[in-house]
Amino acid sequence: MLDMAVAFENWNKVMERADMLYQCVQSIHEERQEYQSKGIPTPYIHTERPLVYYYGFSHLMRGIAHQKMGEADQARAYIDQYADLGWMEDLDEVGMQVVQEFRHKAQVNRYALEIEAGQVQLLEEFVNFLLEHPEEGLAGLKVITQAAVRHRWQIDRVLQVFEDQIQGDSKKMNSSNNDDMYHFCYQRALYEQWMGRAQDAVEFILQAIRLANRLGMDRYFIRCTALLESLREEATGEQIGRYRVMLEEMK
Numbered sequence: 001m002l003d004m005a006v007a008f009e010n011w012n013k014v015m016e017r018a019d020m021l022y023q024c025v026q027s028i029h030e031e032r033q034e035y036q037s038k039g040i041p042t043p044y045i046h047t048e049r050p051l052v053y054y055y056g057f058s059h060l061m062r063g064i065a066h067q068k069m070g071e072a073d074q075a076r077a078y079i080d081q082y083a084d085l086g087w088m089e090d091l092d093e094v095g096m097q098v099v100q101e102f103r104h105k106a107q108v109n110r111y112a113l114e115i116e117a118g119q120v121q122l123l124e125e126f127v128n129f130l131l132e133h134p135e136e137g138l139a140g141l142k143v144i145t146q147a148a149v150r151h152r153w154q155i156d157r158v159l160q161v162f163e164d165q166i167q168g169d170s171k172k173m174n175s176s177n178n179d180d181m182y183h184f185c186y187q188r189a190l191y192e193q194w195m196g197r198a199q200d201a202v203e204f205i206l207q208a209i210r211l212a213n214r215l216g217m218d219r220y221f222i223r224c225t226a227l228l229e230s231l232r233e234e235a236t237g238e239q240i241g242r243y244r245v246m247l248e249e250m251k
Helices: 002-007 009-039 051-068 072-085 094-117 120-132 135-153 155-159 163-171 176-192 200-216 220-236 236-250
Strands: none
Touching: 002 009, 002 051, 002 176, 009 051, 051 072, 072 094, 094 120, 120 135, 120 155, 120 163, 135 155, 135 163, 135 176, 155 163, 176 200, 176 220, 200 220, 200 236
């Protein structure tokens, strides 16, 4: 339910579901503590992942929701929560791995939050972090490109650094990166439009349209076609031809 709410960008629903998850996890944790304090064997409750994961995930989702709603201070507070989950008792090797994974997510999301807020002085540091962690590259570029559009930064040098990686990611599309690639292509189209490179913008919006169709997200598709129509007069005949063929294939 949380994943669905995120996909539809319903941030109030994300908060509601994340709160429900947290309350469930907290109840299980408190019950375990109560049994342990009384020296009574703890009842077994099957969970697909260690309990610490659900603590981290509920904080992560609440942090993302606050960030998307423009509530940066609240988002920072939740990032601090899932950055430090080592307080939980009886963490085994798998649990400690979860703690490390959320610590890494917190580092990524702190950068994203501050970059989105316009902290351009952190851009080079974030780029270096992404180069050290290429698995975060596409999601990080999405953040950087969106910030560049919002704050009017020229990031051609940054995009050049990641050009090979972007092309590689586009050839290895799967369900795990379709959404990030869509958002990158859409924001990149806006960036190229702002930079006065209309035909490059059209190329990226055509990629975004394909991805929107693959994701089955109508509102993404509508957003893309609106942008393309605003660029139609500056597009080449060949680009418009591909656009028409694409629309026909989607019927």
